[in-house]
Amino acid sequence: MIDTKIKKFGDGKIINPAGYDFYTPEDSCVVFKAVFNNPQDLNSEPPVFFEQAGPREKIWFDPAKVKAGIVTCGGLCPGINDVIRAIVMELHYWYKVKDILGFRYGYEGLVKSFNHPVMNLTPSSVSDIMTMGGSILASSRGHQDPEKMVDYLQELGVNLLFTIGGDGTLRGAAKIHAECERRGIEISVVGIPKTIDNDINYIQRSFGFSTAFSEAIKVIEGAHIEAIGAKNGVGLVKLMGRHSGFIAVHATIASKHVNFCLIPENDFDLEGPGCFLEKLEQRLDARKHAVVVVAEGAGQKFFDSEAMIDKSGNKKLGDIGWFMNLKIKEYFAAKGKEVNVKYFDPSYIIRSTPANADDSFFCSFLGQNAAHAAMSGRTGMVVGYWNNVYTHLPIELATLERKVVNTEKSPRWRAVLASTGQPAKMLNNANN
């Protein structure tokens, strides 16, 4: 059974200066499993709970002595600036924290020797940043030495550290937290998980995802127009999704124009009877055009296994979009059939967009709840969201494994098959 317990420095003793009308009870929680095959199953296994986020009536840190720091790491994602703004506004106006630092260029900014200037974040400096995509703090990839980072935090007197980033970033945050524990110093380390792919386990939704798939369907619309604009037109769109195809799946369901949706969770072969290229050919024969969406992590088996590792320790992926662009052309050329493939690779366009309204709303709460959690003395955790409630989640749990599209039993995947008309399996092995 998973361990959902959140670390804290102790029970809060200071009255929350925010003066809110109501506070989240200290032990408020949300149940993990809400859906059952039938009502009798409710108590068939011991329930798991996640702690609920929110302001606590008693807090741990004395606002007058708080110095907060914010850092953003990894690739851009819609909503980062919204989260930064929410943390700053909550700390400043409600907790009366006056010292808030912005570290530049990811974890590099936490290492003194890089000499990156540290920004002062104030309500007026962050007031309008939500209208802009990206991160006002800028970002970098790659790990830094936890000791050096804690050295600098101590030198600056930072006692709340907010890290906005993905898997690698959260692992880095766990190391910073461990180093703080080792030194016996009270620095609250609170993460806000950033993954445009929506692939963090035990978290129902990650910020930027709504914006991303919204932007993706605009591109798919273009691919559809190109596809119907030429004989045997194929609009081929590569979307984000290194390990999980949620963006491709949601965009497919929302756009209605996709005929093939290829994701990392669903193995496929290109050549052979019943496989992708044959199915594409059948589609073109029947309708003269097709739209293909492929998540960047799909079909990685087609590439050399000795892939490189990037600075964050992520496996570098083979470019499946470009690869399929070539393979489709080759296949039809070999058959002497005309095909007009138009290849779309919109990843940077999508991820640099400002957050849409839903994500902006969502990021406000993520940032505020991060501030609440840190001020209450919680640490080694991230802010999550489960059954529509904001939660606290141990970093370890958030980075344990990835959330993936269930291609066996989820309504989502069934909806993809229904909308595209693609076969459930496009594989060469005997069982299909």
Place this chain on the structure above:
Amino acid sequence: MIDTKIKKFGDGKIINPAGYDFYTPEDSCVVFKAVFNNPQDLNSEPPVFFEQAGPREKIWFDPAKVKAGIVTCGGLCPGINDVIRAIVMELHYWYKVKDILGFRYGYEGLVKSFNHPVMNLTPSSVSDIMTMGGSILASSRGHQDPEKMVDYLQELGVNLLFTIGGDGTLRGAAKIHAECERRGIEISVVGIPKTIDNDINYIQRSFGFSTAFSEAIKVIEGAHIEAIGAKNGVGLVKLMGRHSGFIAVHATIASKHVNFCLIPENDFDLEGPGCFLEKLEQRLDARKHAVVVVAEGAGQKFFDSEAMIDKSGNKKLGDIGWFMNLKIKEYFAAKGKEVNVKYFDPSYIIRSTPANADDSFFCSFLGQNAAHAAMSGRTGMVVGYWNNVYTHLPIELATLERKVVNTEKSPRWRAVLASTGQPAKMLNNANN
């Protein structure tokens, strides 16, 4: 305790022709309450469940004998066409239902004597309708005689009826269902609740709401620009929300530019110490500009109580936006202070928008699940959504009372107060 049991004509006996890889178990359910003050509270009261929606392995109706009908009633809302499309596609491609009728102009279309033409809905006729706002079937307000409607359904041989509409529409659907029961005929009546205000009880989210508040923040941005563009500029925006201020609340939280958010759930006075006009004046004195958002149902106490009732039986509301426009001008004129109020009334602009990606995604599942429910022989129900699962809900439960913004204990309302800086109460009575 609420009754969540769904009526059905009997247990399905026909193998679902869709041939899906997996089906929702017949009694699959989702628990109503997932959040507790502490883990020990889990079993403090008997749990309530909602039936989960989804395709069943055995269905009730023989597809070859099914004739389906769809009707849309009440005001426009983003996503209606997406729902229509999803019902048609699911019935046609997966259940092999070939006869699907579209009734025009709401319940009028179900009364033969109106002579409205009935449309044939096919995949090709609905294929691209999701790109268009509104309803391809058009709509009307007002009740019609259930006997006449059932007469016409019987004459046409319709045995599945899908009603897309709000409160009044669902009550109408309940009457049609009752009339069918009285006659002992098997017509499945399944509603898809439409309320841009997001105010249906036991339903976590209603379609069109995401689009609506997204559009609303664009208008609020304009109001902000007008407000800062003139001395003592006031951007006053009336938003939808007859009984519940969800659109105003979400738009306020997402946009960040709102200084006063007035909703039906939170009583306020205009004049008097600590009341709205004084607070607005203080804001203008301090900052020279202000943005005010008011839900259409707010402040109805200022109007004559003998309000008219519209054709759907809804109380007609006094125009609080226009009223406040006047009151603000009067107040400052009386004080000899310049004020520049710019009034925005964007309701029709917002509601005629096509669904955004999130709503489009959501509507696909609502429509598909409505088709599943009807084919499985369920009736007298609506398709809902709870704890992120699509559900079946008895019509009575859906229309019992409205969901409102909790202004005492919800993070949402706290976020409004935090973002606007407005006082929790702007009332004249002694307790403030």
Place this chain on the structure above:
Amino acid sequence: MIDTKIKKFGDGKIINPAGYDFYTPEDSCVVFKAVFNNPQDLNSEPPVFFEQAGPREKIWFDPAKVKAGIVTCGGLCPGINDVIRAIVMELHYWYKVKDILGFRYGYEGLVKSFNHPVMNLTPSSVSDIMTMGGSILASSRGHQDPEKMVDYLQELGVNLLFTIGGDGTLRGAAKIHAECERRGIEISVVGIPKTIDNDINYIQRSFGFSTAFSEAIKVIEGAHIEAIGAKNGVGLVKLMGRHSGFIAVHATIASKHVNFCLIPENDFDLEGPGCFLEKLEQRLDARKHAVVVVAEGAGQKFFDSEAMIDKSGNKKLGDIGWFMNLKIKEYFAAKGKEVNVKYFDPSYIIRSTPANADDSFFCSFLGQNAAHAAMSGRTGMVVGYWNNVYTHLPIELATLERKVVNTEKSPRWRAVLASTGQPAKMLNNANN
């Protein structure tokens, strides 16, 4: 014959510090009339020329001694910030002018006793303002005493004054210029005409107009959706256009969904045979829905002649949109026919939008050319645009009379009639 001569303090003597590769010749010009009934007509009347705008090789003012001021007056319009930005960037980077002031709240900002703070405009303060609608300087309506304004300009040492505003503003600029002449001081007064209505004579296009009619067609699309969404649905849209219906005309032609386009230049009657209401009824009888666009200055004959005058001296208009909303409802009520009018009044939404790409491009040149003109010692003029060339125009000429839609002989109006199918005349008099 019109007088197009531009005043200047003298021939430039200082080498332009911009160091451009080429300069506009001092007397470069564009011919007024380019279209003729046949080639022989070319010299049938003496040609009129406008001076071409652009940087001159020799300038009048010594950059080291220049102090510039910018003021924005009247209603908001897309592109104001783009113009401000362009003036500041051109003066700062190319002419090396370091003192640029922004006067707040229109001409009030030029009157010392109002005590409005004066802003310092620098490249970094204006760098991103084009992404925002409105005016960073804010605006006001109304005239101020030219003597007081020149007093303050002299006190501050301003010798270049840029006024961004409409008709009234330009008249005010002419008075400031006259007062400077009277005092014998060299303050260059250069206007950039702002009229969202596109109604300035001898100027082919005014900034903000492209954005305005682009936004307008989105609203018309909503009106169309509402119109087809109800029985006898009428989408009624009031658009800007006090004296000239260009926005209504362009939006009608671009959107294709408009059935009646009513503008100030084309008189019409409501009641009587062949008049508007009868024609609307015929349209509804035939097609069940209609979209009506009305410019705010249309149909003013229906209002009391003793209209008020606003602070800028503009006649206040009766609200023709609301009036027609009522009249249409009354007409059909009297006939016992159902009609569903949805009224759209999007003016503030439209005018607070940021400039679109075309306007942003256009505003860059307007602002740069204003800077060039002022530095070259020209004054009492505005920057115009004619036959696709930026021009200098005496203020008097720009404010002499308004440009209107030619409803007798223009392809534009013919295109409106072709697209709407409305009669050329909807009047009661005998000649129709």
Place this chain on the structure above:
Amino acid sequence: MIDTKIKKFGDGKIINPAGYDFYTPEDSCVVFKAVFNNPQDLNSEPPVFFEQAGPREKIWFDPAKVKAGIVTCGGLCPGINDVIRAIVMELHYWYKVKDILGFRYGYEGLVKSFNHPVMNLTPSSVSDIMTMGGSILASSRGHQDPEKMVDYLQELGVNLLFTIGGDGTLRGAAKIHAECERRGIEISVVGIPKTIDNDINYIQRSFGFSTAFSEAIKVIEGAHIEAIGAKNGVGLVKLMGRHSGFIAVHATIASKHVNFCLIPENDFDLEGPGCFLEKLEQRLDARKHAVVVVAEGAGQKFFDSEAMIDKSGNKKLGDIGWFMNLKIKEYFAAKGKEVNVKYFDPSYIIRSTPANADDSFFCSFLGQNAAHAAMSGRTGMVVGYWNNVYTHLPIELATLERKVVNTEKSPRWRAVLASTGQPAKMLNNANN
């Protein structure tokens, strides 16, 4: 001197059935040159005129005997459907032409043996197509045999042919026209020039261009966000522009965020003192981020001269965007400097967009004027636009040479240099 004379079958003898209130005089014209170094230059050379487009009072073809055909060729471009719609609506409603054919897949559709189905175009089939990007007729590249095409036109009885396409398409149209002349048959061949690059000579503006550069600046905004989001971030955007850099130039001026704008008209070197890579390095050293826009036809000298020719006879270009992506990375890698290049290739996204309002407006007139020209018996011509007037242009003139950005003496290019701050020349030769 250029020959601007338009061919026609003879003077119109049939009263125009449109019944317009006014017609364009038969010989109406617009002067070619409107700008002069000074007024005295007006008559220094004999004036050139273009014939003005518009409906003529007398037409050549008897509407009852007209069968029209429309074909679209080459790459997609915003506005094609608007042009198709305008032709159909004008012919149908005003000239009462009832037979209008749509040929599918470009010139292939005019060759019978391809067996492409011919579409019937009616007001209801084209009514809403302007909301969609692309071409409802679809397109193809490549030439077809003029004899076969005229054979099929004769067999079908087509006597008006409208060709919407670029350079190659217009040359094809000229051949069809020549073949008709050779056979002595009266088929009016009228082209509507399509070039998203805006590079047709003697035509002030081509349709789709406004939409294209509007979309381009959205992508540039993303590139800017990516550039500032990483250390030494470079946002590199490839834009359309095979021979002329108008899209890159306009997007640069409108967006303000571009630091280097590279176009075919302005030669540049990558390596060497004062050349691109050194200048980019200086920019990054100073500001840590940069945005680079490169037109697809720029820097072709870097590629092997034996380039292939595509099916339309256009030279295939080396991929300068990808090439520069590599070169920038190599350069900084060799120096041991970190650089983060994000490469954007949005061409298909841009060109598949529906027309914006300005282009929609423009396309309406292009289509209508094409219909007028053909009905009046003109042939071998295209519809153009000059000094804000729609014109007739001999096909030969339109395809004679390309319009390019004047990098010596145009305000446009000066504005690019002013906005980017890039050097006028980045070349290795001695003169720089």
